[in-house]
Amino acid sequence: FDMKILIKNGRVVTPRGTCAADVLIEGSRIAQVGEGLSESGCNLYDAAGCLLFPGFIDAHTHLDMDNGVTVSSDDFETGTAAAVCGGTTTILDFATQDRGGTLAKALADWHTKSDGKASCDYGFHMAITDWNDEVSREIDGMAQAGVTSFKLYLAYDNLRLPDGQVYEVLKRVHQIGGIVGTHCENGDLINELAGELRRAGKLSPRYHPFARPDYVEAEAIARYCYIALAADAPVNIVHLSTRLGLEEARRARARGQQVYIETCPQYLMLDESLYEQPGFEAAKYVCSPPLRTAADRAALWDAISNNEVDTISTDHCGYNFKGQKELGRDDFMKIPNGMPGVEHRPAVLYTYGVEAGRMTEGQMAAMLSENTARLFGMYPQKGVVAPGADADIVVWDPSYSGVISVRTQHQNCDYTPLEGMAVHGRAKAVFLRGEQVVSDGEVIRAHRGAFVARGRSDLQR
Ligand code: DUC
Ligand code: ZN
Ligand code: ZN
Ligand code: ZN
Numbered sequence: 001f002d003m004k005i006l007i008k009n010g011r012v013v014t015p016r017g018t019c020a021a022d023v024l025i026e027g028s029r030i031a032q033v034g035e036g037l038s039e040s041g042c043n044l045y046d047a048a049g050c051l052l053f054p055g056f057i058d059a060h061t062h063l064d065m066d067n068g069v070t071v072s073s074d075d076f077e078t079g080t081a082a083a084v085c086g087g088t089t090t091i092l093d094f095a096t097q098d099r100g101g102t103l104a105k106a107l108a109d110w111h112t113k114s115d116g117k118a119s120c121d122y123g124f125h126m127a128i129t130d131w132n133d134e135v136s137r138e139i140d141g142m143a144q145a146g147v148t149s150f151k152l153y154l155a156y157d158n159l160r161l162p163d164g165q166v167y168e169v170l171k172r173v174h175q176i177g178g179i180v181g182t183h184c185e186n187g188d189l190i191n192e193l194a195g196e197l198r199r200a201g202k203l204s205p206r207y208h209p210f211a212r213p214d215y216v217e218a219e220a221i222a223r224y225c226y227i228a229l230a231a232d233a234p235v236n237i238v239h240l241s242t243r244l245g246l247e248e249a250r251r252a253r254a255r256g257q258q259v260y261i262e263t264c265p266q267y268l269m270l271d272e273s274l275y276e277q278p279g280f281e282a283a284k285y286v287c288s289p290p291l292r293t294a295a296d297r298a299a300l301w302d303a304i305s306n307n308e309v310d311t312i313s314t315d316h317c318g319y320n321f322k323g324q325k326e327l328g329r330d331d332f333m334k335i336p337n338g339m340p341g342v343e344h345r346p347a348v349l350y351t352y353g354v355e356a357g358r359m360t361e362g363q364m365a366a367m368l369s370e371n372t373a374r375l376f377g378m379y380p381q382k383g384v385v386a387p388g389a390d391a392d393i394v395v396w397d398p399s400y401s402g403v404i405s406v407r408t409q410h411q412n413c414d415y416t417p418l419e420g421m422a423v424h425g426r427a428k429a430v431f432l433r434g435e436q437v438v439s440d441g442e443v444i445r446a447h448r449g450a451f452v453a454r455g456r457s458d459l460q461r
Pocket of ligand 1: 289337
């Protein structure tokens, strides 16, 4: 006996349009979507006045991540609870290979961090930090374990791979139909620029962006795309932050390459003027890539309007101001990089994207859910409100008004970079595989998240 739930009077959002329809949930799946479905034997949920989005997917979080000095402030317990309160029903976190270690060990470690603790569904990208023949042989096993996406760094001395190994990884992952997402910044140049700043005594957090200018990102994107051309493989560019980098991605697309672009809310909403605050306050905004100019923000919004951006995820990586960001009081290079954001992405994009006329609600469904599901091998199990899909549904109340604040957030962090930002809309209810887990923005059933085994990447662009 499967429980049946009928969500009535809502409007279902897809990239192909929004239409009034009832949604019948049977057990963990969506059974029917259509007008005037029979109520017999169903529990009813009245979604009058609400939009029904496919559960939002955040493909870029760093929960319980040890950066070598300190551990990000949200773990899988708090981070996934914050995610689901905001309407995110699936996250993809980064499992990171230890240098000298295997991918299998990293995968087991991330299962230990997450299993039984998550309040939304979750999967892992595997970050490869040490590439050799043995690791290459592990790639098939990763695919069999449901890990079909990989992450590389071109910056951070303890994580990055040289270009030849990037080429080998791209070729190898393409063989399994997977996708590689890369942090594109030129690590050597960052080290040089940071060294010059240090020697000039410029060590306060306001100098962080000077070590990582836009061309550092653009050069790495251009190089990554040419390596992908050589490898004849599709590539994902994570956290694109600059107009200059966007232009390099456009060039690669114009050559006929499959290049996917992710950007993040912080690069759309915040800019580098935040680094000019007095004292150590600027440390709150130290993330990499750094916040950019107003012109960069405008270029990214344009790219969203034009469907040049495929996915919008958060790079959620919180560190407390007290005790964690403070590790870099005397040297901005020692400030742990990252900001929290997994909770607020849907409301921010709804308010400043959809309501502001910069994206349609269909584009929001695409970039926060459907494209993400397709790119990372979860479609049509995830990413769509349609028969057969997991019943991951966000009942979005557009009439809600709120203000983002550390006082009300569920993220485990002693600040939010979006403090005081007005938002419209929130997740009035969230269904996770058929079970209502959020009511009026609060978790009502915790720890219902499960690991999502993923298949081949399949996003047409
Ligand atoms: N930059 C990263 O590269 N990773 C985590 C967060 C950040 O700001
Ligand atoms: Zn990164
Ligand atoms: Zn990241
Ligand atoms: Zn609360």
